[in-house]
Amino acid sequence: xxxxxxxxxxxxxxxxxxxxxxxxxxxxxxxxxxxxxxxxxxxxxxxxxxxxxxxxxxxxxxxxxxxxxxxxxxxxxxxxxxxxxxxxxxxxxxxxxxxxxxxxxxx
Numbered sequence: 001x002x003x004x005x006x007x008x009x010x011x012x013x014x015x016x017x018x019x020x021x022x023x024x025x026x027x028x029x030x031x032x033x034x035x036x037x038x039x040x041x042x043x044x045x046x047x048x049x050x051x052x053x054x055x056x057x058x059x060x061x062x063x064x065x066x067x068x069x070x071x072x073x074x075x076x077x078x079x080x081x082x083x084x085x086x087x088x089x090x091x092x093x094x095x096x097x098x099x100x101x102x103x104x105x106x107x
Contacts, residue, residue, distance in 0.1 A: 012080035015055040016048040019074075023067050024049065038062045054078065 024034050035045040039062065047053035055078040060071040 010084070012084050013077060014051040014081050015060075015074045015077040016051045016053065018077060019063060019069075020049040023063070023069065027067075037066050054082075 023029075024031070029037070031046050031049065032042050035042045038045060038059070040059070044053075044059075048055060048059065055074055057071070057075060060074040060078075063069055063074060064071040
């Protein structure tokens, strides 16, 4: 099954950047204050906001509880970002299509 290239998002947003630009900055929060609100360390939040860390489901729940942004939306953003990253590296993954007619043990 192939999906037309026009259907895929080429560069989906990282949820950390979204949280920074759509929540933290408009509210005038510092990273330190936002981390306090979320109950995490400043370093943990900073790595997410700077798009160097994956959004965990637990962090998504924290953001939902504190700021009202749906955990489901945030996790879909992370999934879309991860898919785009994997697709960008697909040529580096050396796997041949499965051939059911090939004898067992033959690669």
